[in-house]
Amino acid sequence: QSALTQPRSVSGSPGQSVTISCTGTSSDVGGYNFVSWYQQHPDEAPKLIIYDVSKRPSGVPDRFSGSKSGNTASLTISGLQAGDEADYHCCSYAGSYTYVFGTGTEVTVL
Amino acid sequence: QVQLVESGGGVVQPGKSLRLSCAASGFTFNSFGMHWVRQAPGKGLEWVALISYDGSKKNYVDSVKGRFTISRDSSKNNLFLQMDSLRPEDTAVYYCAKERATELGDWGQGTLVIVSS
Secondary structure, eight states: OOOBBOOSEEEEOTTOOEEEEEEOOTTTTTTOSOEEEEEEOTTSOOEEEEBTTTBOOTTSOTTEEEEEETTEEEEEEOSOOGGGOEEEEEEEEOSTTOEEEBOOEEEEEO | OOEEEEEOOEEEOTTOOEEEEEEEESSOGGGSOEEEEEEOTTSOEEEEEEEOTTSSOEEEOGGGTTTEEEEEETTTTEEEEEEOSOOGGGOEEEEEEEESSSSEEEEOOOEEEEEOO
16 A cells, blocks of 8 residues: 655646656556546645546546556646646555555646 | 535544544435545645445555544434544544545545644
8 A cells, every 4th residue: 555656746837738647556556447636726625637547527627638558647737827736646546445645746837 | 516524623642532524415425435535744645444335345544444443324424534543643634535436526625633742
């Protein structure tokens, strides 16, 4: 049950794209297509933005996209906006009715 | 709309107990699994526990097994987390979250637990 590994921070200018990686093992990220991503603004609760690796809940802009290759999942934010500045957390199902989150990534819009 | 409201947090001494509650509304509570997730100050999210829609299945992160118990009262639409033998490293904001399918679709605003002497 080790946390998934994410970069501590990423940054980009408005309009650019940034990608956040989320590395686990074959027992979590690599073993299931149940990776989700959450956006968390300061002093707010997390909000689901991606589920099942690449699906978006209704209301989430298509600027947010997800993918997975092997034991690493990725979140890409295209057309970066000031409101995208937040912390982003990945999460994976890890079998036997357990879940594991990533270490979290701070996104800064320059 | 879905509403989840946590309560029961506070300051507690190491080794003591605390019971968190999560009042749910806006959905059919006994049709969805529920989670507890915590976030230590300045840290990332940590999944803590999950209970199935009917309460028949439960599981926990290793660091709380044997100390925390998740339960639900579907007659009152409440989720609980009984926390015993608390440690300083349990200090965190505790969120309850509603399961969508395999993801956490809705979250409460959290309740802060501080374990300190």
